[in-house]
Every structure is written in structure tokens, then in C-alpha cells.
Amino acid sequence: MTAPAHPAHRPHRRYTLALALITALAVAFRLWFWAWQAPAGAVQPGDPEEYYRAALHILQGGYHDTGKWLRPPLYPAFLALMFALAGVDVRxxxxxxxxxxxxxxxAFAWFARRLFASRAAGLISAAIAASFVPLASFGSVLFAEALFVVLIMLALTLLDGAITTGGWRRALLAGGALALAALTRAVALLFVPIAALLVLFLATRPPRAGPAARLGPPLALILGATLVIGPWTLRNYLVHDRLILVDTNGGISMWYGTVRSEEDRRAGEAAIFSLPNLADRQALAVRMTVERMREDPALFLNRVRFKLASLFLLQSRSFAVGDVVTISPRDEQIALSAGENPRPLSLLADLQYVLIMLGGIAGLCFAPAWHRATPTVAWFAFGVALSAITVAHHRLRLPLVGVLVPFCAYTLWRLPAALRALRRGPGRTALLRAGVMLLGWLLFFSLIVSMRYVTWAHAERSAVAGRQALARGDLAAAEAAFRAARDADPANSLRPIALGDLAFARGDLPAAAGWFAEASALEPRSLYALAMEGWLATLRGDAAGAAAAQARIASFGRDTNDFYWWAWxxxxxxxxxxxVPGDATAIGHFLGFAPASFDLPAGRWTLGTAWLRLGGCGEARLLLRGPAGRPVSLRAAGQxxxxxxxxxxxxxxxxxxxxACDPARPLVVSIQSPTGLLDLERAPWYTGVAVLAAERGP
Incomplete structure (x- = not known):
């Protein structure tokens, strides 16, 4: 017989089981996001494409040193490992x-349990992290943020160990963890000396400790960071003949934060990117930034204010101001955009975000040991300051909000005891802490509150009435309500989109085209408005108009397979x-294709598995091209x-x-083949076969 568990072991066993359950739920939640965020296997423009390119270069035995800037290597190395294990497929x-x-x-559980000596706080911290929508959403997009947040939590946990023990081993590990975070996103690099100072001044040490005991831990932290980052820095020097510690993106991002106009941006980019050396580009960008700050410090400080607001704004604000890019009026994902979720998820994410911030601020103010909370405060302040002088986006706040999760968990854990103490009467220290907490809350609310919500709420009352009338089939009342919403909120692109959808439902194509043109003028990146412009042009027989709308979509890198997935x-x-796959008039009838490539004036390469939809009757024919000897399987109607x-x-x-001919059921043709790298620099896609044209008829 198995001996019964010792009573002292039971709480630990329950904690382990509960933590395992929370972890399983966290994985399941992220897999749910993956199931609808990643099925197209598309690579989005910007950061995702750069990470993807770097991963492919690693597979080829090098690194992506020919882009606009040098990216940190750890996240591309992770992608390269995944590609090596499962094939080059983003999904x-x-x-x-x-x-x-x-x-x-x-990592969140470990930090909270260690900092507050409470299993309950650890479980609450893990549960919040598991269910936090932005953190889960970033788990299945080609951005480094989700991995970076985990590494920062590990680094702060080890840093707390270095402070509480005063030991050099913990400090060495903390430096190594910070270095890994810096090799994921270089912003952590500048926090290494700050962390060393925190260990120097806050670490526990014996009375009358000598210089070795005082200086050993901070030096060990710096040594740990150097041992991890050093090989990458040496490699950069050998390749670029310049000292590049991690990347060359930071200085250029700082310059982007000072750009005044589109013409200013183009002129600055021409000067920066004309330099062949990546380090020289960053150096020039830093000089240009400093010059701009000296020219007009008032303008720079004013921009800092707006950047702080941008950093902390609510995710649902995109719906309030109408700058939604990748979500349709029916809450469909048109293309993947990190941080832009359908309306219900955006509202849930904002509710969680506000509660985490309020709970985190309270937890920091009432933390049992201020010196152990100081590293988190320092990281948060450092991140905010860096965003204020570079670029700010709500995606970049994830590593800042994430570190407040354990403190929010502490607040929730201690809330019953705090309420009991409040009934007994708070002391002077508690009142002082409560005052600081209220100031923090007020500052946070001042950053997220906007009069645009008042305008949106006023217009949304009419919009809701319009949607209700539309559901009843009263099109005239719906139009009147949608027009009233537009008049109340004329800068919001979602208002003319609603009118465009209504006109299209009525069959008034010219009116619908006018409304969607107005929407795309208000928000030039609105994929829904541009797609509808293209489709309306196709329905009117205006191939040039359809091509113009498609060209605008392609101009900001959204002519990718996730867009085709929605359009299908x-x-x-x-x-x-x-x-012809890729033609504007064919949008919605091809799926599983790479973006336009240099080698095909017309047609597109498949991504291994693709589909075409053909109308008409008679024989179906495809014009194909590809590497000699590559097998291709075609399937249609069960054959x-x-x-x-x-x-x-x-x-x-x-x-x-x-x-077989059925006008109500077009013929769907699937194309399947092995894939290979098309061109590492000009078209870094793993493609199967080029489909130049497809037709059906006698």
C-alpha cells in the first residue's frame, strides 16, 4: 500500500495541481487564439517580416544583416528552431x-510566490497572466513581446533573489536573464546598469561588509550579462566593423519619434538608409534626434505628452475614433494585426488592463517590502521614459503592464484583510500609502480618458438604433439613424462604412462606392473599406478601379494570405x-498564395496548399510553372x-x-505540392507552384 501523504506535503501538492491546471488553461487559451489568428500562415509586414527573414538566414547559417537595421537574435533563433523542427511554416x-x-x-507564479511568500498570491498571479487577453493574443503572432515578457519576469525574480540574499550567484543569473531579454528586445540592455545599481544599494549584506561583499553582486550581474551578450556583440563587430551591442533599431526608432510630416519622414529615411553600414545609420539617426530636440525642445516635450497617452490608451479606442484597420464591421479578422482584436475581445482586454493597472498600483503602494518592489518600479519607469523619447504604441506597454500582474495578485489576495483593517481604522502609514495609490490611479485615468469617447457614445446611440432598424428590415429608418451617427461623429471611418454596407444591401452600388471612398479617406489603411471599393469596382466592370484599391492594400503590405483567407x-x-491569382478582380477566389514576387509579372506562387474557385461550365485548365521535377496534386469535385x-x-x-456544372456551386480546385525557398533576399517565401492563370470553359 502507498503511504498517505504527510500533512505538511498536502498544501504543496494542492498548489502544484492548481498551478498545473492554470498552466493548462493558459496553453488552451493561447491555442484558441492560434486557431483563428494563425491559420493563413501569413507573414505580416514590418517587425514580423524582419523576424521571419532573420530566422531564414539563421537556417542558412547566417543572419539578416542587409535590412534597414539589425534585429536582436533570440526571437529569430526561436523561430528558426521551430522551422527546423516542423518545417518552414509560420503556423x-x-x-x-x-x-x-x-x-x-x-514565471508570474514564481515571482509572486517569492516576493510575497504566498502560494495564493502565486496562483492568482498565474491565473491573471493566463487569462489576460493581450498576453494570450501575442502568443500566436510574429512578435517578440510575449516571449520578452516571460524573460523579464524571470529576470526580475532572479534580481529579487540577488537583492534578498546578497549572493553573487543569483546576481550572475539575473544578469544572464536580463541579457536574454535584451537579445529578444534590446530595450532591456539599458536596464542592466540600472539593475546593477539596484543590487549595489538594496542588496542584503552582513554588517561591516567589505568592498568585495558590496561590489561582488553588482559586478557579477554585469558579468552575467556580458557573458551572454558578448558573443553576439563580437559577431556584430566582425561583420559590420562597428561596435553594435545588440541591435541598431533603437536610435532609428528614437528619430521616428521626432518626425514632423510625411515629407520630413521621407527626407530623413533617404539620408539614414543611404548609408551602407547599419551602425552608421543608427549613429546618424541619434544625431538627427538630438538636433531636433535642440531646435524645438517645447515641441519635443509636447510630443512626449502625446506619446505617453498613446502608450496607455485603451485598445477599444480604435473603435471610438474609427482607426480600425483589420477588423470588419461583423467583428471578423481581415488580416492579423497585433493588438487589434474584435470588439468583444478588445472590451474584455481593456477591462482586464484597467483592473491590472489599478490593482498593480495598489500592490506596489502596499507592498510589504519597498526595497523588493523597487526593481519593478524601476523597470516600469524606465520603460515609460524610453517610450516617451522613442515611439509609443499600446503593443509596447505589454512588458510594463505584465510586471504589475503579481502586484495586482497581491492586492486581490490581501483585499479581505485590508477591508477588515479599514473597519478598525487605518494608521498614518496606511493613509500615506493610500494617498500615493490614489495619486497613481488619478494619473493613470488622466492618460486613458479622452473626450473622443463622449463623441463616440453620442453617435453610437444613433448607430445602435440604426442596427436595430436594420434587423427589423426598416432600411429607411436605418439609413436615417446611420446618417445621424455620421453627423455626430464625422471623423470616424466606421460611420460611412455602415452607410456603405446599407447602400450595398440595397443594391445601390454607386452610393456604396461613395461611402466606402469616404471611409478610406478618413482611415487610409482600412482593409474593409478598400476591399469593398475593389469589389464594387469589379461588380461595375471597372478593372482599373479594382486595381487601384488593391494597389493601396499592397502599398502597406497587407496583400497577404491572411487577407485572402478573409476575402475567400x-x-x-x-x-x-x-x-489570375493576385489580380484585383479575382480577390476572394484564390487562397493559399504568397505575396507578389519579382519573377512573376502575373500570377502567384502557392504556399504549398492553395485553392481556386472557378465559375462557368466545361473543362477546367490551369497554367502552371515551377521547378523541374516537383510533383503537384490537383483535386476538384472528388477527382x-x-x-x-x-x-x-x-x-x-x-x-x-x-x-460537373452547377451555377450555384462553383468548382473549387485545390493545388498541393512540396515547397522550397523562392529567394532569400527578394522573396523569402517557401513556395510550391506558380499558378499563372486558371480558366473554365469549352
């Missing part, structure tokens, strides 16, 4: 990332009898044909049994 890499960041909630289910156009590419253009006809 599976993001699956691994979702699982890893779900397990990362253990959303298109109002009929399946054509002839299509399959396999062929081997010759290396030249070749027309392929589908089996005769696949030619």
Missing part, C-alpha cells in the same frame, strides 16, 4: 510559441470563369490528378469527372 512555429508562452505563466469567405463577387513539373509553363486540364 507551426506560432503553435510552438503559443504553447511556450502559455507555460510562461509559471467574404467576397460578394461571383466566381469568374477565368482568373485527383498528379503531375510532375517540367520547369516551363504548362497547361494542365482537370479530370473529366470534375467538370
Amino acid at each position: 507551426w512555429a506560432l503553435l510552438g510559441q503559443a504553447v511556450l508562452t502559455g507555460v510562461g505563466v509559471l 469567405n467574404a467576397t460578394p463577387t461571383a466566381a469568374p470563369t477565368r482568373l 485527383e490528378r498528379t503531375l510532375t513539373l517540367s520547369g516551363a509553363d504548362q497547361w494542365v486540364a482537370l479530370p473529366s469527372d470534375a467538370q
Whole structure:
């Protein structure tokens, strides 16, 4: 028989089981996000594409040293590892990332349990981290933030160990963890000397400790960071002949924060990126930033104010001001954009964010040991200051809000005891702490409150009435209400979008086109408005108008497979009898294709598995091209044909049994083949076969 567990072991066992359950739920929540955020396997423009390119270069034995700037290597190395294990497919890499960041909630539990000596606080901290929508959402997008937050939590936990023990080993590990965070996002690099100073002044040490006991831990922290970062810095010097500690993005980001106009941006970029050396680019950007600050310090300080507001603004503010880019009026994800979720998730994320901030501020103010809370305060203040002088975006606040999660957990854990103490009468120290807490709350609310919400709320009353009238089938009342909402909130692009959808439902294509044009003028990046402009042009037979709308989508890098994924289910156009993948008039009838590439004037490369939708009747034919010897499988209407590419253009006809004609059910053709790297620099996509055209007819 198994001996019964010792009573002292039972709480630990219950804690372990509860923590395992929370971790499993965290992974499940992130897998849910992955299931609808990552199915297209698309690489978004900007940071995601740069990380992806760097990962491919690592697989090839190098690094991406020919871009606009040098990126830190750890996140690309993680992607490269995922690619090596599961093939170069973004979907599976993001699956691994979702699982890893779900397990990362253990770091939040460890920090809270250690700092507050409470298993309950540790469990609450892990539960908050597990359910926090932004943290879960970033687990399945090509950004480094979710991994970075976990590393920062580990670094702060080890830093607390260095402070409480005064030991050099903990300090060495803390320096190494901070260095790993810096190799993920370089902002952590500048925190290393701050952390060393914190250890120097706050660490516990024996009375009458000598210089070795005082200086040993901070020097060990710096040594730990140097041992981790040093090899990367040496590699950068050998490659670029300049001292580049981690990356060259920071100085250029700082300059972007001083740009005054579109013309100013273009002129500055021309000067910076004309330099061949990446370190020289950053040095020039820093000089330009300092000069701009000296020229007009008042303007710089005014921008700092706006950047702080941008850093802390609510996610749902995008709906209030109408700058929604990637979410449709029906809360569909048009294309993946980190930090922009459908309206219900955005509202939930904002509620969680506000509660974490309020609870975190309270937890910091009432923390049992101020010197152990100081590293978190220092990191938060450091991050805010850095955003204020560079660029600010609510994506960048995730590592700041994340470190407040354990303190929010402490507040929730201690709240019953605090309420009991309040009934007995608070002491002077408690009143002082409460005053600081209230000041922190007021400062936070001053950053997130905006009069735009008042304008939005006034207009939304009419918009809600319009949606209710639309549900009743009263189109005239719906139009009147939507017009009233537009008049009350004329700067919000969502107002003309509602009128455009209504006009389209009525069959008034010219009016719908006018409304969507107004919406895209208010928000030039609105994928929904631009897609509808293109589809309306196609329905009117205006190929040039459709191409113009598609060109605008492509101009900011959104002509990718996640957009095609949404368009496949959303298109109002009929399946054509002839299509060229990538053409504006074919949008919505091809799926699983790479962006436009240098080698194809017309047509697109598949991403391994792709689909086409053809209308009409008769034989279906595809014009294919690809590497000689590559096998391709075509499937349609339950039939399959396999062929081997010759290396030249070749027309392929589908089996005769696949030619059944049903006007209500277009023919869907699937194309499947192995993939290979197209071109590392000019088109770094793993592609299968080029589909130059497809047609159906006699």
C-alpha cells in the first residue's frame, strides 16, 4: 500500500495541481487564439517580416544583416528552431510559441510566490497572466513581446533573489536573464546598469561588509550579462566593423519619434538608409534626434505628452475614433494585426488592463517590502521614459503592464484583510500609502480618458438604433439613424462604412462606392473599406478601379494570405470563369498564395496548399510553372490528378469527372505540392507552384 501523504506535503501538492491546471488553461487559451489568428500562415509586414527573414538566414547559417537595421537574435533563433523542427511554416512555429508562452505563466507564479511568500498570491498571479487577453493574443503572432515578457519576469525574480540574499550567484543569473531579454528586445540592455545599481544599494549584506561583499553582486550581474551578450556583440563587430551591442533599431526608432510630416519622414529615411553600414545609420539617426530636440525642445516635450497617452490608451479606442484597420464591421479578422482584436475581445482586454493597472498600483503602494518592489518600479519607469523619447504604441506597454500582474495578485489576495483593517481604522502609514495609490490611479485615468469617447457614445446611440432598424428590415429608418451617427461623429471611418454596407444591401452600388471612398479617406489603411471599393469596382466592370484599391492594400503590405483567407469567405463577387491569382478582380477566389514576387509579372506562387474557385461550365485548365521535377496534386469535385513539373509553363486540364456544372456551386480546385525557398533576399517565401492563370470553359 502507498503511504498517505504527510500533512505538511498536502498544501504543496494542492498548489502544484492548481498551478498545473492554470498552466493548462493558459496553453488552451493561447491555442484558441492560434486557431483563428494563425491559420493563413501569413507573414505580416514590418517587425514580423524582419523576424521571419532573420530566422531564414539563421537556417542558412547566417543572419539578416542587409535590412534597414539589425534585429536582436533570440526571437529569430526561436523561430528558426521551430522551422527546423516542423518545417518552414509560420503556423507551426506560432503553435510552438503559443504553447511556450502559455507555460510562461509559471514565471508570474514564481515571482509572486517569492516576493510575497504566498502560494495564493502565486496562483492568482498565474491565473491573471493566463487569462489576460493581450498576453494570450501575442502568443500566436510574429512578435517578440510575449516571449520578452516571460524573460523579464524571470529576470526580475532572479534580481529579487540577488537583492534578498546578497549572493553573487543569483546576481550572475539575473544578469544572464536580463541579457536574454535584451537579445529578444534590446530595450532591456539599458536596464542592466540600472539593475546593477539596484543590487549595489538594496542588496542584503552582513554588517561591516567589505568592498568585495558590496561590489561582488553588482559586478557579477554585469558579468552575467556580458557573458551572454558578448558573443553576439563580437559577431556584430566582425561583420559590420562597428561596435553594435545588440541591435541598431533603437536610435532609428528614437528619430521616428521626432518626425514632423510625411515629407520630413521621407527626407530623413533617404539620408539614414543611404548609408551602407547599419551602425552608421543608427549613429546618424541619434544625431538627427538630438538636433531636433535642440531646435524645438517645447515641441519635443509636447510630443512626449502625446506619446505617453498613446502608450496607455485603451485598445477599444480604435473603435471610438474609427482607426480600425483589420477588423470588419461583423467583428471578423481581415488580416492579423497585433493588438487589434474584435470588439468583444478588445472590451474584455481593456477591462482586464484597467483592473491590472489599478490593482498593480495598489500592490506596489502596499507592498510589504519597498526595497523588493523597487526593481519593478524601476523597470516600469524606465520603460515609460524610453517610450516617451522613442515611439509609443499600446503593443509596447505589454512588458510594463505584465510586471504589475503579481502586484495586482497581491492586492486581490490581501483585499479581505485590508477591508477588515479599514473597519478598525487605518494608521498614518496606511493613509500615506493610500494617498500615493490614489495619486497613481488619478494619473493613470488622466492618460486613458479622452473626450473622443463622449463623441463616440453620442453617435453610437444613433448607430445602435440604426442596427436595430436594420434587423427589423426598416432600411429607411436605418439609413436615417446611420446618417445621424455620421453627423455626430464625422471623423470616424466606421460611420460611412455602415452607410456603405446599407447602400450595398440595397443594391445601390454607386452610393456604396461613395461611402466606402469616404471611409478610406478618413482611415487610409482600412482593409474593409478598400476591399469593398475593389469589389464594387469589379461588380461595375471597372478593372482599373479594382486595381487601384488593391494597389493601396499592397502599398502597406497587407496583400497577404491572411487577407485572402478573409476575402475567400467574404467576397460578394461571383466566381469568374477565368482568373489570375493576385489580380484585383479575382480577390476572394484564390487562397493559399504568397505575396507578389519579382519573377512573376502575373500570377502567384502557392504556399504549398492553395485553392481556386472557378465559375462557368466545361473543362477546367490551369497554367502552371515551377521547378523541374516537383510533383503537384490537383483535386476538384472528388477527382485527383498528379503531375510532375517540367520547369516551363504548362497547361494542365482537370479530370473529366470534375467538370460537373452547377451555377450555384462553383468548382473549387485545390493545388498541393512540396515547397522550397523562392529567394532569400527578394522573396523569402517557401513556395510550391506558380499558378499563372486558371480558366473554365469549352
